[in-house]
Amino acid sequence: MELDTLFTPEKIGNVQIKNRIVRSATHMRSTEKYGYVGDKLINIYEDLARGGTGLIISGFTAVDPGGTANPQQACLYDDSFIPGQKKLVEAVHEYAGVKIAIQIAHTGRLGYHPKYETVAPSPVYSKTTDITPRELKIDEIKEFVQKFIDTAKRAYECGYDMVQLHAAHGYFLSNFLSPYTNKRNDEYGGDTQKRARILIDIYNGLRDELGNNFPITIKLQTEDFIPNGLILEEGIEYAKILSAIGYDAIEPSGGGGDSLSGKTTYPSLNIKSSEEENYFLQHNKRIKPFLSNCKLIAMGGIKNPISAERIIKENIADFISLSRPLIYEPDLPNRWQKGDLSPAKCISCNGCYMTMMQGPVYCVTKKKREERMRK
Template identity: 40%
Template structure:
């Protein structure tokens, strides 16, 4: 019988258990994107709390666009030393730490001095920002920014990186037909719409080498009209596996989806864990590790899923915002479900803090 506390391996990376802290926007970085004492403590508490692997909040790879307030950054070499302190404290407690890399695209605040980037000139349904359609030169420039940021992560000492291609951020927008209406090689069918992500991955792999862990976070589907479908997601995951991606985390939707009735019908609190069905189907298509995320609150349910499916790992976000020591508590025999009630009041463009923990 498999255990959630098995020691396993993803590519060259050894994991002390099957629990992963899913990337969570903290909103606590300094104005210029540096890690401060408040943010350092978040990572220290997570590492002390027993989770085997931590994926950081989305970290900016480019300064072409305006930053999300409180977002970490790594768009030039000056940030490398600043990142080392959260790496060191994570390793102190025998946990891994993976840097999530992303570009916001339309999901950011407005700044007339900086450009809002997108695959096409289509207004974001949630954020109401209208991007300029990216030129081929801008596409290549962003891909290079991702690759250089990944190399900085490796130099800083991160155990790997995760490419954020979910939730409506820039790479996700390229996958979504509603937002990607290009007529060149980056638009149209899923082979073309995934080209931005595929080329970004290839450039990253060329920079970091074949033995450095590279993960992808992707929507199982967009849950919106003219969104990426589940069949298209499976195509992309299989393609990424062929190219050497080490693991995929299966999530879904975006703010645009939450405005769409179909999303609320499909993903509801009573159906948690939300994306397990999709993760199971993806695992039937690929041989690399698959990570399920969303609505994970109960260790008994997770143990059942682990042993009745081929899902390898489970990622948690809000439960660890609520209880950073949740995994340690479970490992010590207190298997009560997470105290998180999925109210969603911890998140937004402010600091991500559980309402029960606010001072």
């Protein structure tokens, strides 16, 4: 089978992407100190850019000092981070046609910062952190809206091609979407429309500031996989609302937060057979018909170029995204394009996810194989 659509260009907003392969946001826990970008992180992004990925989405980047997950997470909550971030973008743009999006985030209910209190839309205890967050007041929520907007504006100044809001996996923005974590009864909670309000406010604020020059995309929680959590039917409603107001792309995801045990999608599924690949496809199939000008990025266990090609060709999605396979093989897109159609070498063991607890993130399987080769 020829990969005749996977390597065709397509646009997100006004930005042309050279192929349909996206690097899904991946926190590499590799900044030099306290969120500042240095050579270690830049080298990782250069490898990805050299390897043929069309659009690289950065690891989650903090919009506020109290919303950082660990000291090696990249930040852009004030101007002091701009020079390092700019250098990273410039390094990626050295590679012809490669585009880069910044993913912006706050840990929200999953935060456990030594210096800052944990905040969320509602004070719902988290067994993941053993913390009950403090409920935010309305004017504080509006301040957070502004922090997301300001961080995206800084990213634009750094030269990023677009922004992705992280509204998944139990972090701040997804806390508003889930009926399990949002018990509010004001303009930011109650029904589906009100729980989506924060995403609408950020969108409107950013469009007012930057017009259509900077595509606005989102990684969207579409199911929590917990009792009384967000269900797919409501996830589809969110996708409809966001597409209708003008979001340029949606990457549906799910799980995380208090659904860390059992069958979840984040941490990513430990795939043991080819039948378990493409594990979010049914979600994408349900969502795609409701998106108009908004592109769909399909993530989750995609490892085989033939099925990746089919996902695009059959119009289930406009782009496919990969995280773990590109940690093992940053040059995977080039390998596929050159005609080696064997699947990704990644065995989806989640060893990389475990390295995130200490950092820096690396592929455990690749390291073991290389060590064996050396013996």
